[in-house]
Amino acid sequence: MTDFEGLKALVTGGASGIGRATADLLAERGAQVAVLDLDPSAVEKPLLGYRADVTDDASVRQAVASAVADLGGLDILVNNAGIGAQGTVEDNDDEEWHRVWNVNVIGMVRAARAALPQLRESSHAAIVNTCSIAATAGLPQRALYSATKGAVYSLTLAMAADHLREGIRVNCVNPGTADTPWVGRLLDSATDPAAERAALAARQPSGRLVSAAEVAGAIAYLASPLSGATTGTSLAVDGGMQGL
Ligand code: NAD
Numbered sequence: 001m002t003d004f005e006g007l008k009a010l011v012t013g014g015a016s017g018i019g020r021a022t023a024d025l026l027a028e029r030g031a032q033v034a035v036l037d038l039d040p041s042a043v044e045k046p047l048l049g050y051r052a053d054v055t056d057d058a059s060v061r062q063a064v065a066s067a068v069a070d071l072g073g074l075d076i077l078v079n080n081a082g083i084g085a086q087g088t089v090e091d092n093d094d095e096e097w098h099r100v101w102n103v104n105v106i107g108m109v110r111a112a113r114a115a116l117p118q119l120r121e122s123s124h125a126a127i128v129n130t131c132s133i134a135a136t137a138g139l140p141q142r143a144l145y146s147a148t149k150g151a152v153y154s155l156t157l158a159m160a161a162d163h164l165r166e167g168i169r170v171n172c173v174n175p176g177t178a179d180t181p182w183v184g185r186l187l188d189s190a191t192d193p194a195a196e197r198a199a200l201a202a203r204q205p206s207g208r209l210v211s212a213a214e215v216a217g218a219i220a221y222l223a224s225p226l227s228g229a230t231t232g233t234s235l236a237v238d239g240g241m242q243g244l
Pocket residue numbers: 012013014015016017018019036037038039052053054055080081082083084103107130131132133174175176177178179180181182183
């Protein structure tokens with residue numbers, strides 16, 4: 001199936017984990033794909049890599065402009081770059097709140113602002129934001145991270161309303177714990193990473209972590225013309241966590 005033949009996509013945070021799996025899947029399905037990342041050095045052809053920091057508006061604008069010029073337009077923005085934070089409200093100071101908020105929320109706003117003029121030119125325009133079950137699940141020890149993802153969820157709904165009549169759909173995916181380098185780094189910091197991984201898997205309703213490819217599949221659906229009547233929704237990719 002070549003759902004994305006002729007479409008051009010930009011994936012932020014596309015050098016690793018969910019973003020990389022998404023960039024690879026869209027390219028396999030026929031899209032021309034650009035990746036924006038802090039470190040695009042591992043991004044290989046046919047993907048195009050652009051170095052940018054989503055906390056730096058000028059670098060985002062420059063990378064998006066270069067990607068649009070090289071791709072010859074833009075139909076899909078996958079707003080995926082994000083970082084984690086652990087702890088209760090007493091554990092993270094103002095500086096940490098500003099730092100994580102700047103990446104996870106305003107970073108998505110910056111990429112959207114830079115991409116919207118090009119997306120308006122597309123007849124299949126879609127934005128997919130990588131949110132999280134943390135937006136609505138009330139996870140312990142994740143106050144700051146959850147607040148940023150709650151904001152991403154609200155941003156998705158507001159943007160869907162704002163850009164509906166411009167023909168730009170805006171949706172988000174809500175992954176559960178996904179097996180990415182990020183989660184790998186967290187596990188590696190445990191005393192016994194293998195035991196911690198097994199315990200983490202056992203805590204999931206399905207008994208295993210979600211794969212990056214499974215999240216990419218949901219993002220691809222929401223980015224593709226197959227979901228042409230869907231906007232302002234969140235799609236859970238959490239191995240059954242919601243509702244169990
Ligand atoms: P990852 O660390 O494997 O990949 C994140 C990528 O984003 C990296 O390539 C990194 O370089 C890039 N990045 C980080 N800060 C950036 C910045 N300031 N500017 C540009 N690029 C930047 O992480 P992942 O697990 O694939 O997470 C991707 C997204 O998925 C995040 O938004 C995260 O919140 C979300 N998410 C992850 C999980 C999970 O369990 N892994 C669950 C729910 C949601």
